[in-house]
Structures are given as structure tokens and as C-alpha cells.
Amino acid sequence: MRELVVVGAGPAGMAAADAASRRGVAVTLIDSASRLGGQIYRQPLCDPDGSGPSRPAGPALPARFRSLQNLHVEMMLGVSVWSASRGPNGFTLRLDAMSGGRDTTVDAQALVLATGASELVLPFPGWELPGISTAGAAQALLKSQHVLVGRRVLVAGSGPFLLPVAASLADSGAKIVAVVEACSPSQKIVKLAHVLRYPSKVAETLGYVQRLAIHRVPFLSSSALIRCEGNDRVQRAVVARLDRGWVPIPRSERFFEVDAACVSFGFVPRLELCRQLALEDSHDGVHPSASAVHGALMATSVPGVFVAGELTGVGGAVVAELEGRLAGHAAASYLGRAPGPVSKSECEKVSSKLRRASSFADLLDEIYALQPGWTTWPTDSTILCRCEDVAWGTIRRAIDTGTRTVQAVRGLTRCGMGYCQGRTCGPALAMAIAAFTGACLGDSGDLHSRPVAIPVPLHEVAKWSNPWEFEASVGNASHRRDELKS
Amino acid sequence: MTDERTQPVAVQFRFDGTALEAPSELTIAGGLVFNGILSWRTTRFAGMPRGLFCGIGTCFDCLVDVNDCVAVRACVTVLRDGDVIRTSCSTGGRDNA
Numbered sequence: 317m318r319e320l321v322v323v324g325a326g327p328a329g330m331a332a333a334d335a336a337s338r339r340g341v342a343v344t345l346i347d348s349a350s351r352l353g354g355q356i357y358r359q360p361l362c363d364p365d366g367s368g369p370s371r372p373a374g375p376a377l378p379a380r381f382r383s384l385q386n387l388h389v390e391m392m393l394g395v396s397v398w399s400a401s402r403g404p405n406g407f408t409l410r411l412d413a414m415s416g417g418r419d420t421t422v423d424a425q426a427l428v429l430a431t432g433a434s435e436l437v438l439p440f441p442g443w444e445l446p447g448i449s450t451a452g453a454a455q456a457l458l459k460s461q462h463v464l465v466g467r468r469v470l471v472a473g474s475g476p477f478l479l480p481v482a483a484s485l486a487d488s489g490a491k492i493v494a495v496v497e498a499c500s501p502s503q504k505i506v507k508l509a510h511v512l513r514y515p516s517k518v519a520e521t522l523g524y525v526q527r528l529a530i531h532r533v534p535f536l537s538s539s540a541l542i543r544c545e546g547n548d549r550v551q552r553a554v555v556a557r558l559d560r561g562w563v564p565i566p567r568s569e570r571f572f573e574v575d576a577a578c579v580s581f582g583f584v585p586r587l588e589l590c591r592q593l594a595l596e597d598s599h600d601g602v603h604p605s606a607s608a609v610h611g612a613l614m615a616t617s618v619p620g621v622f623v624a625g626e627l628t629g630v631g632g633a634v635v636a637e638l639e640g641r642l643a644g645h646a647a648a649s650y651l652g653r654a655p656g657p658v659s660k661s662e663c664e665k666v667s668s669k670l671r672r673a674s675s676f677a678d679l680l681d682e683i684y685a686l687q688p689g690w691t692t693w694p695t696d697s698t699i700l701c702r703c704e705d706v707a708w709g710t711i712r713r714a715i716d717t718g719t720r721t722v723q724a725v726r727g728l729t730r731c732g733m734g735y736c737q738g739r740t741c742g743p744a745l746a747m748a749i750a751a752f753t754g755a756c757l758g759d760s761g762d763l764h765s766r767p768v769a770i771p772v773p774l775h776e777v778a779k780w781s782n783p784w785e786f787e788a789s790v791g792n793a794s795h796r797r798d799e800l801k802s
Numbered sequence: 803m804t805d806e807r808t809q810p811v812a813v814q815f816r817f818d819g820t821a822l823e824a825p826s827e828l829t830i831a832g833g834l835v836f837n838g839i840l841s842w843r844t845t846r847f848a849g850m851p852r853g854l855f856c857g858i859g860t861c862f863d864c865l866v867d868v869n870d871c872v873a874v875r876a877c878v879t880v881l882r883d884g885d886v887i888r889t890s891c892s893t894g895g896r897d898n899a
Contacts, residue, residue, distance in 0.1 A: 348859065348878075355858060361827045361880055434860040446841035446853040453857025453877070461832040462825075465854070548851050549840050586860075702855070702863055705847040735862035735873075740855075771862075 317406060317423045318344050318390075320647050323397050323589060324430035326354020327633045328625030328640035330381045332428040335644025335662075337387040339653045344422065345389050346411070348396040348770075352384065353377055354432060355452065356633045358459045392422075398769045398776070400427070400589040406620065407593070412772045420779060426620045426650055428643045429590060429608075430636070433583035433626035436604055436743055437473070438686075439700050439708065440693040442544030443579070451481040451580035464490050466576025470553045472496035472541035473580040475684045479524035481578060486531040493572045495528065496555050498562055498581075498690075500538040504683050511683075514676050540564065542693045544577060553577050562689030581686060583630045584743050588769035590627060593618055599758025603629065604686060604743040606762060612667065614643035615650075622647050631677035638670040688751040700748075701741045703734020711745065715752045722746050722761040735771060738763030815885040817842070824881060831857070831864050831876035834887075842866045842876065843890040866890045 322333045325347035337343045345352075351359035357377050392411070399410040406425045413420075435450040437443065447466060451473065454465040469490045471482040474497055482495045501508060511518060528535065536555060542564050543554040553572045556564035584605040590597060596617035599606040607629040614622045622643040625636035645663050649655055655663070694700070696709025706729050714728045722745055725731055731745055732738030738745070742763030750757040768777070812823045817839060824833035831854045834842055841851035843865050855863035859878040866876045867888040 361829065434858065435856060444850060444852065446851050449854050450856050453854055456857040456877075457832055457835065457854070461828045463828065463832045463836050465835060699848075699850075702845075702852070702861065705845050705850070735865065736860060740861045740863075 317425060318342065319424070319651055320344070320426045320428065321346060321407075321409060321422055321424035322428040322430060322644075323347075323400075323409070324354065324432055324625070325349070325352045325391075325393070326356060326430060326432050326625060326636065327381075328432075328636035328643070329354070329428065329430035330384060331637045331640030332430060332622070332624055332644035332647065333389050334381070334384055334387065335641045335659075336428075336648045336651075337384075337389050337644075339645070339648035339655075339659060341648050341651055341653060343387075343389045344392060344424070345384070346392040346395050346397060346409070346422075348394070350394040352381065352391075352393070355456070356636075357381070358456055360460050396770050397589060398772045399767070400429075400592045400769075402593060402618070410776070412770065412776060420776065426622070426647045427593075428614075428622045428624060428640070428647055429627060430623070430625045430640060430643075431586045431589055431627060432636075433585050433630050434739055436581045436584050437579045437740070438581050438690045438693070438744055439698055439741075440540075440542050440544070440690075441695050441698045442546070442550070444699050444702055445544050445546050445550040446548065447546070447550035447575060448544060448577045448579065451477055451578040454485060454576070454578040455481045458484055458488055462488075464488060465578065466574065467491060468493055468572075468574045468576070470494055470496065470541060470555075470572055470574045470577045471579075472553075472555070472577060473582075474498040474686065475580060475582045476521075476680055477580050477582070479521065479528070481580070482533060483524045483527040485578075486533055487527060490576075492528070492531065492533040493553075493574055494534045494536050494555065496539045496541055497535065497537045498540045498558055498687070499684050500558075500560070501683075502537075503560060507679060507683050510679055511676075514672075517676060536570075540690070540693065541577060541579065542569075550574060550577055558689065560687070562687035563692050564689075582684065583626060584739075585627045585630065586739075587627065587764040588766045590616075590623065591765045592767065592769070593621055595621060595623070597764075599762075601756045601758045602685065603681070604747055604757075606758065606764065612642075613646040613649075613663075614639055615646055620650060622650075629677075631674060634673045635670065635677050638666050638673060641666045642670065686747070688747070691748055691751045700744060701729075701731040701734060701738075703736050703740075704730045704732075706731040706741075711748060712752070715749060720749065720753060720755065720760060722749060722763055725749065726763065732763045737766050737771075813881055813883040813885075815881060815883070815887060817887045818889055826881075826883075828881050829877055830866060830868065830874070830879050830881045830885070830887060833881040834876065841889075842887070846891075849891075 319342040333345045545552040557568035596609040597606040608623045608627045624639035624643040694708040698708040749760040841853040843852045864876040865873045
């Protein structure tokens with residue numbers, strides 16, 4: 317039985333491990349990547365069979381996290397957690413080590429879940445063509461491997477992430493034909509004025525704008541990539557101007573010759589382990605996904621389980637790190653380490669910084685709120701479920717017959733039943749149901765409940781000695797969504 | 803496609819019978835994109851070509867067959883010298899990089 321297991325080694329998980337271990341807790345830090353840092357501080361690849369990386373790449377891990385090595389934090393890297401369950405004395409995680417060999421389960425008295433987010437891409441005709449990737453994929457390939465996704469690249473979608481991705485691609489020699497942002501800054505002028513209260517963020521944004529200006533990259537706001545064309549790979553991108561609700565304005569199309577397009581509409585929390593442990597989550601009806609419910613010190617509805625980072629609502633690296641620090645302290649207190657005066661004052665300072673960082677994240681949310689007009693971009697033949705080739709028209713017909721929940725559409729159409737288990741199409745499907753039926757987003761369910769969080773070989777599942785336990789975990793993961801269906 | 807910085811020693815691998823080279827310390831997806839190859843899977847129903855999409859191991863669009871393993875995620879699997887990579891059209895299998 318381990319004392320505290322932290323799942324996810326991004327800023328939230330690293331901060332939690334650091335804070336808890338400084339209070340004397342024996343911490344185990346697990347991540348599916350072979351290096352610390354998560355997506356934001358992505359490190360060069362490390363071949364699990366070979367030596368370490370021989371060249372510097374990507375942003376260095378901030379010094380405050382490098383001390384994790386000296387704090388006797390047990391690292392389990394290159395290890396994916398595919399199941400989490402509750403037992404009488406604590407929690408059990410089931411692991412799939414990509415390089416094989418190590419423990420297949422770990423038990424813990426307490427957990428910090430910091431599993432982060434995956435990227436949201438809204439569908440449009442041709443979005444499945446090779447050469448079109450998420451903005452995060454382009455960034456990851458560049459940061460950790462120095463490989464460009466293409467030579468002539470369009471960066472499109474919505475949100476603050478588009479600018480750094482376009483800037484780093486341009487700095488590395490790609491021709492960015494345009495950055496296409498669906499939101500309109502001019503319509504959000506009052507909200508933009510509030511951004512001025514965060515000078516460091518303004519400076520960061522101006523830095524990206526300056527880099528894009530040096531490379532003469534056009535920035536098109538109130539516009540969207542509404543179609544891609546090409547013969548087995550993307551060759552042409554069609555961009556249209558949008559009205560306030562994101563419906564394309566007729567005859568406003570512009571055409572770009574490209575060999576790659578990078579798309580991002582923000583991020584969605586990865587709630588699989590939260591659902592398996594039956595942690596309470598909630599949907600605010602605005603964001604594309606539910607997020608984990610937590611108290612001021614990151615405690616969840618299940619005693620001994622704490623959450624931090626994007627699981628609590630996507631807020632970026634600064635919020636994630638502050639939440640992680642609080643979660644680490646809270647877990648230490650839960651495990652009986654009395655908070656000394658130093659940790660008390662640190663928690664107060666962190667909480668105050670977190671309030672400010674969270675209000676900035678909320679402001680960005682308002683500026684970049686998704687508008688339902690995106691549902692006019694796909695045609696009936698546009699693929700929504702990339703794994704199972706389920707077309708938009710099939711989804712529409714299912715909804716037209718009266719189907720009102722994500723689970724029911726999934727059952728009728730196979731949308732979300734493929735390898736990715738609905739991670740890619742699930743949020744778009746939920747938003748489409750809300751848009752077509754007028755229902756409140758969040759009332760139609762989602763595809764976050766997965767008894768097996770990542771695909772694993774059957775022999776891993778077979779190792780589960782007590783089949784009833786497995787069934788109980790499946791029940792935990794799905795019971796609340798079933799209530800919604802009835 | 804790569805940037806100007808110096809790349810370390812190359813690894814040699816094959817993709818659908820063609821001999822290719824890429825810098826070391828790339829993923830399989832990185833090595834294929836480096837060589838201008840954008841698709842290495844066909845979908846199970848429509849037979850459409852697919853390649854890199856999410857880049858962080860969540861979407862499973864970039865599945866590829868490598869040596870004796872089928873359906874490996876190219877974006878999170880390290881490319882090794884001598885790898886024999888084939889376009890994946892499997893409908894199931896083990897992602898056991």
C-alpha cells in the first residue's frame with residue numbers, strides 16, 4: 317500500500333507531488349509519458365530501452381520541478397492507468413506499462429488525479445484528411461522532435477492556444493498562410509478591456525503577435541476553416557467569415573493552398589478516472605464538457621481523492637500548478653501530516669494567486685465561448701466519429717427520430733464506439749444534440765464514462781482476480797448517465 | 803520536414819517496403835511526417851486514409867502496424883532502428899509499443 321499516488325505529471329501533478337513530499341508524504345507519481353512535464357512542459361523523447369535524449373529540445377522543465385528528483389518521489393513513467401477503484405482501505409489503480417514488466421496494480425491511501433485534458437476539434441467537411449491535425453499535435457511534434465507538420469500551414473479554430481502554436485511553427489520555418497480565429501475581438505471589446513488587468517498575460521500575447529507580425533502572418537478573426545479539400549491529403553483550405561453565432565456568411569469564402577492545417581477549439585477534461593471512482597462532476601451548460609466538483613482545497617466528493625488542473629475546468633498551466641500545490645497540501649493533511657505555519661502561509665498565498673489566475677481563465681472562457689453556428693459547417697456526409705466512420709447525416713437522422721442523449725445516439729449509430737471511445741467526437745456530439753433539440757448542454761449526457769480508461773489487452777483485464785469487483789467499477793462509471801437516459 | 807537545427811544520428815526503417823531514414827529520438831509518426839508521409843492507416847468501414855491527428859495518444863487515428871505488433875499508436879511510440887512499418891488496416895489488436 318502506497319501512501320499518496322499522483323496520476324499525471326504535468327504542472328498540476330508535479331506541484332501536488334512536490335507539496336505533499338515536502339510535508340513528508342511518500343509520493344508516487346505516474347504518467348503515461350516517459351518524461352515529466354505533461355503536454356505543456358513537453359520534454360524530448362526518451363527511448364525506454366535506450367539512453368536518455370542526446371539533444372536539447374522543447375522548453376526546459378522549470379527549476380522548481382527539477383527538485384522532484386531529490387525529494388524521493390517514486391516515479392512511474394511510461395505507465396498508463398487504465399482503471400481506478402475504491403476498496404475498504406483505499407484505492408487501487410490498474411496499470412499498463414508500455415514497455416512492460418512493472419507492477420500491474422498499485423494501492424494507495426490517497427489519490428491526486430491530475431490527468432489533464434485532450435483537445436477539442438469541431439467537425440467540418442474534409443477534417444479527416446491526412447495533413448489536418450490538432451494544434452497540439454503540431455506543437456508536440458515541433459517541441460519534442462523538431463519536426464514540422466507541413467511547409468504551408470493554416471492554423472484555425474478558436475482560443476488563446478492558436479497564437480503560440482502559429483508563432484512557434486513560423487519561427488521554425490513553416491509558412492503560416494493564416495491564423496483563423498472564430499471569435500471576434502471587436503465584439504468583445506469590453507471584456508478585452510478587463511484583460512488589461514493582467515499585464516503579464518498581455519505581454520505574453522503581444523510577444524506572440526510580434527512574432528507573427530515579423531513573419532507577416534495574416535490574422536483573420538470572425539472566420540473559420542469551414543472546408544478542406546484534397547486527394548488523400550489536404551491541399552486546399554476554405555475559410556469563410558462568420559456572423560456572431562458562427563454561421564458562415566455567404567460568398568465570403570477565401571481559398572488557401574496548404575499542405576497542413578492545425579485546428580483547435582480548446583480543451584476537454586479527461587474525466588475517465590474520476591467517473592470510475594464515482595466522483596461528483598457537474599456541467600455548467602456552457603462549456604463543452606463537465607468538470608470535477610471540488611472544494612477550496614481540491615477535495616472531491618470521495619474522501620481521500622483530490623483533483624487538480626484541467627479536470628476542474630480547463631484553466632491552463634498557471635491555474636493547474638496552483639491547484640496542484642493546494643491538492644498536495646490537502647492530501648498531506650488528509651494523511652495526518654499536521655500543517656505547519658510554513659505550509660499554512662503557503663496555502664494562503666497559493667489560494668490568493670489561484671483566485672486571480674482563475675478569474676483570468678474565466679475571462680478567456682467568456683471571450684472564446686463556442687457558438688452553436690459551427691453545427692452548420694458539416695454536411696450530411698461529413699464524418700463525425702473518426703474511428704467508426706459515422707457521418708453527420710446519420711447523427712442528424714438519429715436525433716430527428718427523437719433520440720435525446722449521447723448514449724442513445726451512440727447505441728443507434730456507433731458514434732463513439734471505436735478505439736478512442738468517443739474522446740474525439742463525444743463533446744461535439746453532445747453539443748450537436750443540444751443545438752438541434754434546444755436542450756441544455758449537459759442534460760444529454762456525455763461519453764466520459766469508460767470502465768477501461770485506455771484500450772488494454774484482454775489478458776490485463778483477465779488479471780483482475782475478482783470479476784465482481786470489475787463489475788462494480790463498471791457500475792460506478794456508468795450509473796449516473798443511465799439515470800439520465802431513463 | 804524538419805527545422806534547421808542539427809539532427810543527431812539517423813535511424814533506418816522501412817514503411818510499406820520503402821527504405822527510409824529519420825533522425826533518432828522521433829516517434830513513428832514523427833519519422834513518417836519527417837519523410838513527407840501523412841497517412842499510414844485506412845479506416846475499417848470507408849477505407850479512408852488517416853495519419854497524425856491528436857498527437858498525444860488519445861484519438862487512435864494514427865494506428866500503424868510495426869514489426870510483429872498491429873495497431874500501435876504512431877504518435878507515442880518511439881521509432882527504432884530497423885523497424886518494419888506497414889499501413890494498418892486492422893480492426894483490432896494490441897497497442898503494445
